[in-house]
Amino acid sequence: MPIPTEDARFLPADQLTSLVAGLMAIGYRCIGPAVEQGAIVMRPLDTPALPRGLQAEQQPGSYRVGRDPHDRYFAWANGPQAIKPLTFAPQEAMWRVERNAAGTLQFAAVLPPAERLAVIGVRACDLAALALQDAHFLREGRRDTHYARRREQLFLVAVQCAVPAATCFCASTGDGPTPTSGFDLALAELADGFVATAGSDAGRAVLATLGLAPATSQQCEAARQQGVAAASAQTRRMPGGLRETLMSRLEHPRWDDVAARCLACGNCTAVCPTCFCHAEADAPALDGRSSEHARNWDSCFGESHGHLHGTNVRPDIRTRYRQWLTHKLATWHDQFGRSGCVGCGRCIAWCPVGIDLTEEVAALTGGSDQRAPESGKGAA
Amino acid sequence: MDATRKPRVAVHKFSSCDGCQLAFLNLGEPLLELAGRVDLVHFAEAGPFDPDAEVDVAFVEGSVSTPEDIERILHIRARSRMLIAIGACATAGGIQALRNGADGAAWVAQLYSHPDAIDSLAHSTPIATHVKVDFELWGCPVSGPQILQVVNSLLLGVAPRDNADKVCTECKRQGHPCVMVTRGVPCMGPVTRAGCGALCPGLGRDCYGCYGPAENANTDALAAQFRALGLDAAAIVHRFQSINSQAPVFLAAAGKAEMTRDA
Numbered sequence: 001m002p003i004p005t006e007d008a009r010f011l012p013a014d015q016l017t018s019l020v021a022g023l024m025a026i027g028y029r030c031i032g033p034a035v036e037q038g039a040i041v042m043r044p045l046d047t048p049a050l051p052r053g054l055q056a057e058q059q060p061g062s063y064r065v066g067r068d069p070h071d072r073y074f075a076w077a078n079g080p081q082a083i084k085p086l087t088f089a090p091q092e093a094m095w096r097v098e099r100n101a102a103g104t105l106q107f108a109a110v111l112p113p114a115e116r117l118a119v120i121g122v123r124a125c126d127l128a129a130l131a132l133q134d135a136h137f138l139r140e141g142r143r144d145t146h147y148a149r150r151r152e153q154l155f156l157v158a159v160q161c162a163v164p165a166a167t168c169f170c171a172s173t174g175d176g177p178t179p180t181s182g183f184d185l186a187l188a189e190l191a192d193g194f195v196a197t198a199g200s201d202a203g204r205a206v207l208a209t210l211g212l213a214p215a216t217s218q219q220c221e222a223a224r225q226q227g228v229a230a231a232s233a234q235t236r237r238m239p240g241g242l243r244e245t246l247m248s249r250l251e252h253p254r255w256d257d258v259a260a261r262c263l264a265c266g267n268c269t270a271v272c273p274t275c276f277c278h279a280e281a282d283a284p285a286l287d288g289r290s291s292e293h294a295r296n297w298d299s300c301f302g303e304s305h306g307h308l309h310g311t312n313v314r315p316d317i318r319t320r321y322r323q324w325l326t327h328k329l330a331t332w333h334d335q336f337g338r339s340g341c342v343g344c345g346r347c348i349a350w351c352p353v354g355i356d357l358t359e360e361v362a363a364l365t366g367g368s369d370q371r372a373p374e375s376g377k378g379a380a
Numbered sequence: 381m382d383a384t385r386k387p388r389v390a391v392h393k394f395s396s397c398d399g400c401q402l403a404f405l406n407l408g409e410p411l412l413e414l415a416g417r418v419d420l421v422h423f424a425e426a427g428p429f430d431p432d433a434e435v436d437v438a439f440v441e442g443s444v445s446t447p448e449d450i451e452r453i454l455h456i457r458a459r460s461r462m463l464i465a466i467g468a469c470a471t472a473g474g475i476q477a478l479r480n481g482a483d484g485a486a487w488v489a490q491l492y493s494h495p496d497a498i499d500s501l502a503h504s505t506p507i508a509t510h511v512k513v514d515f516e517l518w519g520c521p522v523s524g525p526q527i528l529q530v531v532n533s534l535l536l537g538v539a540p541r542d543n544a545d546k547v548c549t550e551c552k553r554q555g556h557p558c559v560m561v562t563r564g565v566p567c568m569g570p571v572t573r574a575g576c577g578a579l580c581p582g583l584g585r586d587c588y589g590c591y592g593p594a595e596n597a598n599t600d601a602l603a604a605q606f607r608a609l610g611l612d613a614a615a616i617v618h619r620f621q622s623i624n625s626q627a628p629v630f631l632a633a634a635g636k637a638e639m640t641r642d643a
Contacts, residue, residue, distance in 0.1 A: 037584050038562030041555070061605075063561050080557050090553040263546075263570035263598050270552030281541070284532050286413045297553050302545045303595045317596055352560040352570055353605045 007204075008220055009212035012193040016073060019157075019185075020048035020120060022209055028118035028155055031086065033079070035065055040079035042086075042119065050120065058165035058345065061354025068163075074121055074189050077165035080271050080350055082126040086117060087150045088133060088276060091296045094146065098290040110292070112146055118155040122183070124176030125168075125344035127158060129273030131182055135336050136276050146295075155202060158183035162226050164234050167345030169358060171230075172237035175342040178227035188223035195223040236348075236358045238329075238341055245365045246330040250322065254363045259318035261353055266299030268347035268355075269324060274340045279304060300324050325360065387436040387535070390422035392456055394442025394449050395476055395504060399521035400467035401425045401441055407524045414528075417535060434459045437534060443469040443504045445476060450501075450510060457511040464530065465507040468520035472592055473626040475520075477504040480626055506626070515540055518573050520590035520623045526575055543574050544595035547587050551578035559586055566606045566619060571597035571629075592624040599633035613641040 011019060020030055024045075032050050034043040040056055055066040056076040068075035093110040100106055137147035161168070161177035170176030179186045184203035187194040195215045198204040215223075269275040279298035284291040298305055300323045306314030314320045332340035341357070348356045361367070391401060404411060405426060420426070421433040438460035444450055457463055468474050479487060480503045488495045507513050517526050533540040547569035551558070559581050560567045568589035569581060580587050593599075599620065606616050620634035 037557045037559070039557035041557065061561060062564070063557070065562075081555065085555060090555065260598075261601050261604075263548075263601055264596050265546050265548035265570035267548055267552060267558055267570075270548075283529075284536060286410050286417070286528060286532060288417065288532075288535065297549075299549065302549060304545075317598060320596075350558055350561050352558055352567070353601055 007197060008215035009196045009207055009210070010193055010215040010219055011187065011196045011210065011212055013073075015210065015212075016050060016194065017048045018210060019206070020045065020050065020118075022206060023118040023120075023155065023157075024048060026206075028116045030118045030120060032120040033076070038065060039063055040065060040076050042079065042082055042121070045120075055163065056165060058167045058349040059354070060167065060348050060356050061351055063349050070191070072162075072189055074159045074161075074187075075163045077161055077163060077168050078123055078125070078344055078346065080346065082122050082273060083119060083130050083154075083156075084133065084273050086119065087130070087147055087154070088137065088278075088297075089146065089150075089295075091294060092146060093292045094280070094295050095293045096290060097293070109145070112149055114149045114153055116153045116155070117150075118157065120157040122156055122158050122179075123161050123170075123344070124158065124179040125170045125342040126273055127156070127179055127182035128170075128173075128175035128342040129344070130156075132274045132336060132338075132340060132342070133276060155206075156183045156185075158186040158199075160186070160188040160223065160227055160230070162189060162230050164230050165345060165349065166235065167348040168234050168343065169236040169238050169345060170343030171232075171234045172239070173339065173341055173343035174240075177230040177234075178224075188226060190219060190222055190226070195219050236345065236356075238339075238343060238358055238361065239365070239367050240339070242339070242361065242365065243330040243333045246326050246361075249364050250326070252364050254360065255318045255322050257363075258321050258355060258360055259316065261355055262301075262317050262321050263353060264301040264317045264320055265352060266301040267350050267352060268357075269299040269301060270297060271346040271350045272328075273344060273346070274328075274342060275299075277305065300327070325357070325364075329361065386417065386419040388421050388433065389418045389437045389439070389531075390430075390433055390435040390456075390460070391420075391424075391426070391439045392422070392431070392441065392452075393424065394440065394453065394470065394507070395445035396442030396467065396469040396474065398425060398441070400470075400519075403466075403522050403524050403527055404439075407528065410524070410528055414531060418531070431456075432459065435461070437462045437464065437531075439464050439466050440470050440507050441466050443473045443476060443506060444501070444510055445504045446500050448499075453507060453510050462514045462534070463507070463511065464515045464517065465513045466517045466519075466522050466527070468518065468590060468592060468623045469504075470507045471516045471518050471627075472624040472630075473504040473506050475623055475625075477626040478621065480504060481621075504626075515542070517575075518592040518624075519575050523576060525577075545574045546570055546594045546597075547572045547574050547576065547578055547581070547591065550574045550576070551581045554578055554582060556581050559584065560605070560609075564609050566609055566611055566615075568602075568619060571599050571602050571633075588622055589619070589630065590623045592627045593629035597629050599629060600636070603633060603637055613637050617641070 030045045032045045053068045053071040055068040057064045137144040158179035183199040198207045277298045328340040422430045530540040565586040567586035569587040572589045573591040573594045616637040617634045620630040
């Protein structure tokens, strides 16, 4: 789906700072790209000026920050994290219990501060992943208070991916590279500025304050073409309809092959924007009078994840990798009505040994992990 | 434990650098809190001295490295209801166990003007080689939070939690980008036990495995990746032969890498 053109505005490149400053002025803490420890990470912005000219070269097991010769703001596909740590905290206290003077235990929820956050530079894959996290954490009757409080405060400025990484395959999962929903504002970066569209009342209000001219039909068309080109530039693919095939290959020899290469470090699950597993742990105070109950990111590659009373149902790397892949791509359909993969490619780039999910799936199903030029569905 | 009296605790030292005892001392205020809940009967570095005391819990730092050490650890075990080995020396023999694969006597002859004054065993071995150990805390040194967690669990009457997950688990929770992926440095995090809070990757450097092997540590796959990153066999051997050289998983990994060295 192309960017809706009726309400599109044109934001000149030198006014991007005004947009960020405007968000700061109405009380948002702004999160945007920064380079830290060799990666593009999302961090609180001290000033409204975003860094220009960043690029990220991604390959299986490799991520290198580079320079965009055109000095664009968003010529990088993604970094290790985007929205997930902002809504589903990596480690946080859930509740506290104290023993009062009478010896009675008193429980109290620990609620996170409800901070208004504007996240600038999220991608279509991140938005698709957020929709899945919403489906999990905001389930009818099982609403997660901690997640909900943070989620309600988010203002999302999405950008179209013009320069996909070699690890990207969102065109084949139908989740990108152009954002189509789930944002407050969406930007498509052209040579001299951005085609900007609002996706919510909050977004429309912010856009209105900038007093921008409507985007011309040529600008809208250029943005649309850019999305089509970015989709065609993706070389990896993830086929659809994997549920039955994968579940019929649970004893495939490829699981042993991948288990020999996999470190079971859990990096793939940590960077995956849809993974939501967590473990809970108690931290009693030393005086023995209070204790805090925490929730921490967990991984199906860890030992305790498969631990049932007296036994471990996934004792080895083979069964853990199989759990990760078959849950993500097969049984996720039963839980959420779609695959759990949004094509961001993070699990490929951030695997220290460069295991490629699309390659493993191709080996397991006898299909191809290469994208034929005409095979893109949902592109742009 | 008898609820009417405080549990009696001892901290013993064997062949070690004292760094794990410092993890106790560096606790600061929590140490005072702890001292109020237990009866600290022996902890030479902190003051109380009664090495022969019968205790409920004995923390043991250091490896067994001399003939006298063997006698002493048997003596301590017989007087302790529960024995907890703390640190890389006590759990894997420590850095001094590098001599296990070398001619230790030759080293002694080279280094000391009176080699005959040195009375050490050929091998430095973990406490569990000699006596039953009830719980092991890995790390070089162990961290204060680990110590507190164990003591707290025991005071509450529950088994301490044994976290054998990888350093990567803690590293990713803290949001550090993977140093192997961004810089191609040979990080031991994917085969090393959590517990340090991903201290080294948090400072942008590679983990060197001071917490010992994690569960399901795929050292073959990591060694293969180290080769792909440009390390030769000798460098890979050194990655595994460090603080925890005698931990069986690391010892085997170093042995395999050694076999691929050019003749």
